[in-house]
Amino acid sequence: MSETEEDMAAAWGATLDDDDGSGAAAAVAEPIESARVLNQAEIDSLLGFENGSDEDASASGIDRIISSGLVSYERLPMLEIVFDRLVRIMSTSLRNFTSDNVEVSIDNVVSLRFGDYLNSVPLPAMFAVFKADEWENYGLMVIDSAMIYSIVDVLLGGRRGTAAMRIEGRPYTTIERMLVERLIRVVLADLSASFDPLCSISFRFERLEVNSRFAAISRLSNAAVLAKLRIDMEDRGGRLDLLLPYATLEPVRELLLQQFMGEKFGRDSIWETHLAEELWSTEVDLEVVLDEQPMRLSDILALKPGDQFTLRQGPDAPVQLRCGQVTLFEGRVGRRKNQIAVRIDQVLGRPHGTADIQMQRRV
Known part of the structure; x- marks a missing residue:
């Protein structure tokens, strides 16, 4: 018998002599101690706690797991490409709008609940409600206070190299609201242009709110896509958020689910041009029908x-020119030099007038 087997036999013998059974627990625990046991830090990390702090300890780990599963929404690859296109278009349009060096960057594109986002917006801020006419639904644009004062300072001729002065604790003036509204209209026009390769859509500005309660365009529990944009104007700048509920994007959901390489939206301008050139140079046989x-x-x-x-x-009766089974023109037969020719008098199947070209057909 090996030493290990002798030790196990001695341990089991000791349990028989132990009346209160405490020895059995100790003997059984010995072979189990070699198993991997998670420490407190690993358990906190698994349940989503950060460093095991007291404020995180108040929430249940099971509640965190359930809530994290509820905010997992469908990913829309094409929408990310649309936002990347928006960044490039905005960089140009805002430079023309402010006559300043403007850099636009996108922080991230996330999916979340509409109510969770409204509760996380730092005040004061402006909430611009806009409508997608073709989709018959609404979207939300949020401009933070830093961006508001920066755009006001730039448009009113503030000196470069100095940060915009912010005065908190007061309502926004009419001039500030009007200047921000001009910025919103520029961004909405750029957003419409970003969707053009995908579909035709026009975003129309509806109203401007300063209280998030009046900017509820969807139920608080509904899902939405949030794009966080950063706008820098030398030492000034701020953040601009675009929030599109999934209900608003539902009409183009199938298009947004598609995955294309690059930013061509499934189109290749090189092949389109090549195909058009080949079509224009394609030879087509026309038949002149004298009588049937x-x-x-x-x-x-x-x-x-x-x-x-x-x-x-x-001899002067009109004849028809056909391509296959399609009748294209109507004209009259004549002679041009030593060849039989047909003069086109009318274009059939088209709304407008006659053609002033002559097509010759050798007999």
């Missing part, structure tokens, strides 16, 4: 060399 007559099959089979057909059309 119904005939029996027996008469056609009885035809022999030397038989003649009598056309029911006169």
Whole structure:
């Protein structure tokens, strides 16, 4: 018998002599001690706590796991490309709008509950409600106080190199609201242009609010997509948030779920140009129909060399030009130099007038 087996036998013998059973617990615990046991820091990290602080300890780890599963929403790859396109367009339009060096960057694009975002917005701020006309729903744009005072300072001729002075604790003036509204209209126009390669959409400014309670465009528990933008104007700048509820994006959900390489939105301008050039240079056979007559099959089979057909059309009667089964033009037969020609008098199947071109057909 090996030493290990002798030790185990001695341990089991000791448990038989132990009346209160405490020895059994100690003997059984010995082989289990080698198993991996998580410490408190690892347990806190697994349940989502940060460093095991007291403020995190007040929340239940099970509640955190349940709530984290509820905010996991569908990812929209094309929407991220739209926002990247928005950043580039805004950089140009805001430079023209402010006559200053403007840099626009996107921090992140996240999905969250609408109510959670409204509760996290630091006040004071301005809430711009806009409507997507084609989608018949609303979106929200939030401009923080730093961005508000920066844009007012820039548009009213503030000196460069000095940070915009912020005066907290007072309502925004009419001039400040009007200047911020101009900024909002510029951003909404850029947002519409960002969606153009994907679909045609126009975002229309509705109203400007300073209280988040009056900017509730969706239920607090509904899901939304949040894009956080950072706008820098030398030493000035601020943040601008775009919030689009999933209900607003539902009409174009299938388009936003698509995944394309780069920012071509599934289109390749090189191949489009090449295809257009090849189509313009494609040769098409046109047939001039002088007359049509119904005939029996027996008469056609009885035809022999030397038989003649009598056309029911006169020499000045109009004829039709066809491409396959499609009738394109109507004209008259004539002669140009030593060739039989057809002059087009009317374009069929199109709303506008006659063509002044001549098409020749050799017989």
